[in-house]
Amino acid sequence: MEKLGMLYEGKAKKVFRTSDEDFYIIEYKDDATAFNGIKKGTIQNKGVLNNEISTILFELLEKEGVPTHFVKKLNDREMLIKKVEIYPIEVLIRNYAAGSISKRLGIEEGTKLKSTVLEFCYKNDELGDPFINEYHIEAMELATKDEVETIKNYSFKINDILSKYFISKNIILVDFKLEFGKSKDGIVLADEISPDTCRFWDSVTMEKLDKDRFRRDLGNVEGAYVEVLNRLEKQ
Ligand code: C5P
Known part of the structure; x- marks a missing residue:
């Protein structure tokens, strides 16, 4: 399969077409942005680390029965994925x-929530990815009711699988963002799962x-990403 022209460049990744119309290639970049693109920087080796971390996590989820867009890791910075049409929805x-959530609702950072919270955002850079609910999703035809049900079920299942897995690595999975897409075979988990899209705290x-x-200028950003990967690679 041949890598063809770039289809899309996002803040942290580039997507390329391939000679097979059912597959794309994702290239992970070192560029980092925060606060909807207001803060910009580079995290050394981030692309390599996130490609490897996402590969490990997609393989784990596939093994546990969650369909994903992941096909295989191609090299340091690239993975082969199934072509999907991304829902313009972020699941938190x-x-x-x-x-x-601490800022909006005044819940002190670090408080364990009595039950898991699922939130939706409308994926739209110009609007700053505003929070929406299921009624907005239906009214704006971002996804059907059935699709939202499937997306919610997968999201909670992913949380169960990943929370257990990370705690076995002495990492608390505080929160994370998921994106889903429609593939030929149905709804699949898409995008990435990495320290860019999750909060991980040493337990x-x-x-x-x-x-x-990076967001809070705490230093040793690359070191933290390396630490996560090292723990995932340790049996
Ligand atoms: O900023 P907030 O607290 O809402 O983020 C919740 C989680 O979702 C964090 O792990 C953050 O990294 C992730 N997130 C993301 N992309 C966004 C918004 C949030 O990866 N556009």
């Missing part, structure tokens, strides 16, 4: 309060091992 799953020291180190 929260186990502990941090980030925007002993509570040290932040994710993109908050």
